[in-house]
Amino acid sequence: MSETVLLDVRDLRVHFPVYAGVFQRRVAEVKAVDGVSFTLSRGETLGLVGESGCGKTTVGRALVNVLRYVSPDVFISGSAHFYDAGGSSVDLLSLSTKKMMPYRKRIAMIFQDPYSSLNSRLSVREIVREPLDLHFRQMSRRERDERVEWLLDKVGLQPEYAERYPHEFSGGQRQRIGIARALATNPDLIICDEPVSALDVSVQAQVINLMEDLRQEFGIAYLFIAHDLSVVYHISHRIAVMYLGNIVEIGTRDEVYFTPKHPYTRALISAIPVSDPRKRGKQRIVLDGDIPTPINKPSGCSFRTRCPIARAECARLTPTLEPHSPTHFVACPFVDQEFAIINEEENGLFQ
Amino acid sequence: MERQPLLQVRNLRTHFNIEGRWAPAVDGVSFDVYPGEVFGIVGESGSGKSVTALSIMKLIPDPPGRIVGGQILFKGIDLTALDYADMYRIRGKEIAMVFQEPMTSLNPVFTIGMQIAEVLQAHEGLSQEDALYRAAELLTQVGIPDAERRLNDYPHQFSGGMRQRVMIAIALACNPSILIADEPTTALDVTIQAQILELMVELKSKRADAAIILITHNLAVVAEMCHRVMVMYGGKVQEIADVYELFGNPLHPYTKGLLQSIPRPELPEYRGKRLVAIPGNVPSIMNLPRGCKFCTRCSQAIERCFTDEPPLVEITTEHFVRCHLVQTELSSPRILDGQPLAQTV
Numbered sequence: 001m002s003e004t005v006l007l008d009v010r011d012l013r014v015h016f017p018v019y020a021g022v023f024q025r026r027v028a029e030v031k032a033v034d035g036v037s038f039t040l041s042r043g044e045t046l047g048l049v050g051e052s053g054c055g056k057t058t059v060g061r062a063l064v065n066v067l068r069y070v071s072p073d074v075f076i077s078g079s080a081h082f083y084d085a086g087g088s089s090v091d092l093l094s095l096s097t098k099k100m101m102p103y104r105k106r107i108a109m110i111f112q113d114p115y116s117s118l119n120s121r122l123s124v125r126e127i128v129r130e131p132l133d134l135h136f137r138q139m140s141r142r143e144r145d146e147r148v149e150w151l152l153d154k155v156g157l158q159p160e161y162a163e164r165y166p167h168e169f170s171g172g173q174r175q176r177i178g179i180a181r182a183l184a185t186n187p188d189l190i191i192c193d194e195p196v197s198a199l200d201v202s203v204q205a206q207v208i209n210l211m212e213d214l215r216q217e218f219g220i221a222y223l224f225i226a227h228d229l230s231v232v233y234h235i236s237h238r239i240a241v242m243y244l245g246n247i248v249e250i251g252t253r254d255e256v257y258f259t260p261k262h263p264y265t266r267a268l269i270s271a272i273p274v275s276d277p278r279k280r281g282k283q284r285i286v287l288d289g290d291i292p293t294p295i296n297k298p299s300g301c302s303f304r305t306r307c308p309i310a311r312a313e314c315a316r317l318t319p320t321l322e323p324h325s326p327t328h329f330v331a332c333p334f335v336d337q338e339f340a341i342i343n344e345e346e347n348g349l350f351q
Numbered sequence: 352m353e354r355q356p357l358l359q360v361r362n363l364r365t366h367f368n369i370e371g372r373w374a375p376a377v378d379g380v381s382f383d384v385y386p387g388e389v390f391g392i393v394g395e396s397g398s399g400k401s402v403t404a405l406s407i408m409k410l411i412p413d414p415p416g417r418i419v420g421g422q423i424l425f426k427g428i429d430l431t432a433l434d435y436a437d438m439y440r441i442r443g444k445e446i447a448m449v450f451q452e453p454m455t456s457l458n459p460v461f462t463i464g465m466q467i468a469e470v471l472q473a474h475e476g477l478s479q480e481d482a483l484y485r486a487a488e489l490l491t492q493v494g495i496p497d498a499e500r501r502l503n504d505y506p507h508q509f510s511g512g513m514r515q516r517v518m519i520a521i522a523l524a525c526n527p528s529i530l531i532a533d534e535p536t537t538a539l540d541v542t543i544q545a546q547i548l549e550l551m552v553e554l555k556s557k558r559a560d561a562a563i564i565l566i567t568h569n570l571a572v573v574a575e576m577c578h579r580v581m582v583m584y585g586g587k588v589q590e591i592a593d594v595y596e597l598f599g600n601p602l603h604p605y606t607k608g609l610l611q612s613i614p615r616p617e618l619p620e621y622r623g624k625r626l627v628a629i630p631g632n633v634p635s636i637m638n639l640p641r642g643c644k645f646c647t648r649c650s651q652a653i654e655r656c657f658t659d660e661p662p663l664v665e666i667t668t669e670h671f672v673r674c675h676l677v678q679t680e681l682s683s684p685r686i687l688d689g690q691p692l693a694q695t696v
Contacts, residue, residue: 203395205628230614230615267542272571273574274571276574287546
């Protein structure tokens with residue numbers, strides 16, 4: 001993995017207005033993303049995990065600058081600097097639709113639902129060629145068609161499938177088509193939003209292996225958004241954990257998975273069922289209640305309403321990410337002090 | 352055998368008519384469920400696990416589906432032979448079900464209280480007042496705070512996890528002998544899944560003679576919850592074993608493949624290694640191979656696998672596998688499919 005920075009996101013905030021009443025007055029804001037910062041190096045995979053509603057998908061969408069089409073009066077602040085090979089950078093969030101265009105070929109996306117993310121009226125050839133038609137107009141039609149066949153081969157589909165339509169394929173094969181489309185313009189970064197969670201277990205492994213092969217061959221960086229921590233651990237170099245619009249912990253995959261510090265990360269990891277009946281009955285940190293809505297976030301630390309080590313101060317203090325190692329950052333000032341207590345309760349869960 | 356099964360399914364065949372052709376969604380499924388156990392059914396989409404559950408409940412939509420053969424013996428009664436009125440007395444009372452989608456399985460225009468009370472009024476003959484009182488108790492039991500007030504709430508006022516708790520409350524209202532849970536946590540977040548699984552274990556421990564049939568595609572949930580497990584593929588049972596045996600000594604190539612294809616960071620020997628994927632795709636039930644249903648994706652398939660379907664044979668005690676390559680160690684192995692049960696009532 002090269003250490004050159006590809007993407008540098010600083011203090012990203014995305015707030016959606018909420019309207020209500022007869023006159024559709026603006027009554028509140030959904031703070032979907034509320035101050036997220038991270039960097040991503042070339043060829044690196046950063047896993048972004050969290051439960052539904054934590055803002056992980058919104059982060060991905062904000063980076064490709066599409067939120068204003070979803071909600072025209074969305075409020076976005078912060079910066080997302082995208083570096084090219086020469087080291088110069090541009091803030092993606094500041095770009096107009098037209099200026100964003102050249103970056104769309106360098107940042108691709110893969111979506112969760114392989115059924116709705118492919119246009120059912122287009123053949124596989126047309127789907128995979130569409131980005132080439134847009135961004136590689138200098139290529140002849142024939143060159144583009146040849147590239148489509150090359151891409152299909154790369155993702156493990158027979159080139160003969162090019163003339164078929166999406167409904168003729170299974171979920172795993174459709175996800176391969178989506179990957180071929182993302183790969184078409186030779187991007188530096190692919191934002192993958194839950195790319196394997198809709199797939200069957202036996203097929204999920206195929207797609208994970210394929211994505212890993214492609215990363216190694218083409219040096220693509222992935223922002224891998226998912227809720228399944230075991231899958232994220234497998235594919236990522238680093239992992240960021242989100243809760244209610246904030247990153248609460250970020251570190252290398254081993255730091256986050258094996259020595260989690262933030263009480264939310266600890267609960268999240270202890271909640272994962274283990275595929276071994278002999279390890280049954282491990283002590284769990286079972287969180288009470290549900291995730292609060294991002295419309296009415298708790299004051300101070302937004303996790304305090306479910307946190308097993310919450311104190312009175314947590315309502316006032318808004319925690320920031322503090323370093324615990326050069327690569328490991330945690331947004332909770334009390335983890336070290338309360339560490340011993342939790343550990344005792346868990347009966348050495350995280351040995 | 353000393354234990355008397357609570358539910359015996361023999362050679363269950365449920366077929367669906369798709370564009371004039373009959374597709375075998377479930378084709379000769381046989382298994383027993385014993386009192387007090389959590390019985391897991393694992394399989395991928397299209398393997399027939401949900402259709403098996405719906406067949407037991409007799410909730411297969413007809414048309415297009417139909418139970419075309421086999422027996423489902425529950426406490427000695429063959430459910431397949433029951434008419435609608437008799438089945439009505441069993442469904443919800445003796446055998447209850449929790450569905451995957453907590454969003455769509457509650458009626459949006461009735462209050463939560465009414466929906467729990469409905470079951471009690473229908474099966475226990477309680478008055479509405481008594482039923483609502485009992486409903487509040489049930490809600491408290493499944494961990495919903497402030498239950499009495501929440502009886503008047505509508506489903507949309509509940510989160511996904513809370514709705515699944517309500518579904519469990521409805522299912523448990525009449526103290527059923529069998530609870531069928533079809534992917535009960537698949538739509539939920541991990542921390543909420545942990546809550547629901549814990550709740551199911553807790554409620555189970557209160558009634559020693561009841562059984563849970565847990566249907567899931569998540570092998571880790573099976574490892575956590577089940578006593579015995581049945582692996583399905585292509586509408587057939589491929590392997591049945593005790594959970595320790597299945598995870599420690601899987602015999603069917605499909606079971607082995609499934610276990611290898613999940614990322615398991617907690618094991619040092621798996622960490623950072625490439626996943627071992629099963630090649631190919633799950634075949635459609637319209638287009639199943641003739642011999643073993645797994646032969647098209649099996650790395651060890653021999654010629655015979657493509658022509659003859661292997662029987663489900665007992666390999667070691669209580670470990671049944673459907674595979675030509677596995678040789679039995681028993682002198683008198685049982686073959687689970689093929690033998691109809693004598694009706695005891």
